Amino acid sequence: MWPRMIEPVEHAASIQSDALMTSGEAPNVTAVANPVIRTDSLDLGFGSTMILEDINLEFPRGSITALIGPSGSGKTTFLRSLNRMNDKVRGYKRAGEVKLDGTSIWDSQVDLLQLRRRVGMLFQRPNPFPMSIRENVLVGVKAHKLARKSDFDQITETLLKEVGLWKAVSDRLNDSPFRLSGGQQQLLCLARALAVRPEVLLLDEPTSALDPFSIELVESLIARLAPAVTFVVVTHNLAQAKRLSHNTAFFFQGRLMEYGLTTQIFANPQQPDTQRYVSGAMG
Ligand SMILES: Nc1ncnc2c1ncn2[C@@H]1O[C@H](COP(=O)(O)OP(=O)(O)OP(=O)(O)O)[C@@H](O)[C@H]1O
Numbered sequence: 632m633w634p635r636m637i638e639p640v641e642h643a644a645s646i647q648s649d650a651l652m653t654s655g656e657a658p659n660v661t662a663v664a665n666p667v668i669r670t671d672s673l674d675l676g677f678g679s680t681m682i683l684e685d686i687n688l689e690f691p692r693g694s695i696t697a698l699i700g701p702s703g704s705g706k707t708t709f710l711r712s713l714n715r716m717n718d719k720v721r722g723y724k725r726a727g728e729v730k731l732d733g734t735s736i737w738d739s740q741v742d743l744l745q746l747r748r749r750v751g752m753l754f755q756r757p758n759p760f761p762m763s764i765r766e767n768v769l770v771g772v773k774a775h776k777l778a779r780k781s782d783f784d785q786i787t788e789t790l791l792k793e794v795g796l797w798k799a800v801s802d803r804l805n806d807s808p809f810r811l812s813g814g815q816q817q818l819l820c821l822a823r824a825l826a827v828r829p830e831v832l833l834l835d836e837p838t839s840a841l842d843p844f845s846i847e848l849v850e851s852l853i854a855r856l857a858p859a860v861t862f863v864v865v866t867h868n869l870a871q872a873k874r875l876s877h878n879t880a881f882f883f884q885g886r887l888m889e890y891g892l893t894t895q896i897f898a899n900p901q902q903p904d905t906q907r908y909v910s911g912a913m914g
């Protein structure tokens with residue numbers, strides 16, 4: 632019998648972000664009971680293959696959660712299930728629930744476009760759209776009618792400044808994004824994701840293609856935004872999980888092996904597999 636999840640850890644959004652990049656410690660938070668997303672006994676499979684089994688997790692509003700675990704453990708599949716990205720995959724089967732603010736994301740009242748606005752996603756490989764840099768930033772703002780045309784220039788500038796791209800692209804906003812470096816493309820995708828003011832951002836190894844400077848930029852941006860946005864970040868970079876996240880969930884062979892405060896998961900894991908993984912003994 633595999634161990635059920637540990638008590639969910641709850642946080643408020645009081646993050647000391649300045650300390651984040653220098654101390655190497657996860658920031659201080661205080662407890663509240665307010666999960667923005669929770670999964671209840673989530674099972675997921677493709678065809679006859681079970682990929683995820685009995686996942687029970689809560690993501691407290693404003694928190695940063697790291698999903699860690701070896702390759703193939705189901706982190707991406709789990710992340711994609713939080714905004715229904717798996718629904719159209721061939722052979723997809725599901726049991727259990729994902730609830731956003733208490734409502735099933737599969738409820739017939741839920742509009743998929745709205746769901747994806749509220750729960751945005753950034754993929755491992757940057758995927759700018761085939762339109763100008765400016766249009767990439769504004770695409771969601773326009774689709775959801777979130778601002779007036781007269782505000783578009785200001786929004787573009789603010790977001791590109793926020794992700795640290797403004798200097799590099801301010802004189803070529805109408806150019807294609809595909810001439811940007813991979814790292815710059817990822818930052819542009821982050822600006823696009825933030826432009827629609829998501830409540831939750833799902834990030835799948837978002838910095839694996841970035842240089843150290845851009846990684847630091849993205850991490851401090853996440854830390855700064857976390858009180859307003861709930862982040863779920865898949866990462867293979869254990870140092871990143873440690874310095875960035877409040878909570879850590881360890882996935883192994885399609886199961887949630889352990890979930891708790893990041894400090895506890897790294898310093899005092901309860902499961903032998905977690906211990907092996909966080910100590911580097913498991914690849
Ligand atoms: N569309 C699919 N059809 C069948 N199997 C799939 C599909 N997508 C993923 N899988 C399988 O699900 C399992 C979990 O994959 P997933 O990509 O979620 O792992 P991961 O933890 O994100 O791995 P990595 O760290 O390498 O990115 C793997 O065995 C993978 O082969």
Ligand SMILES: [Mg+2]
Nearest residue numbers: 706707708865
């Ligand atoms: Mg993955």
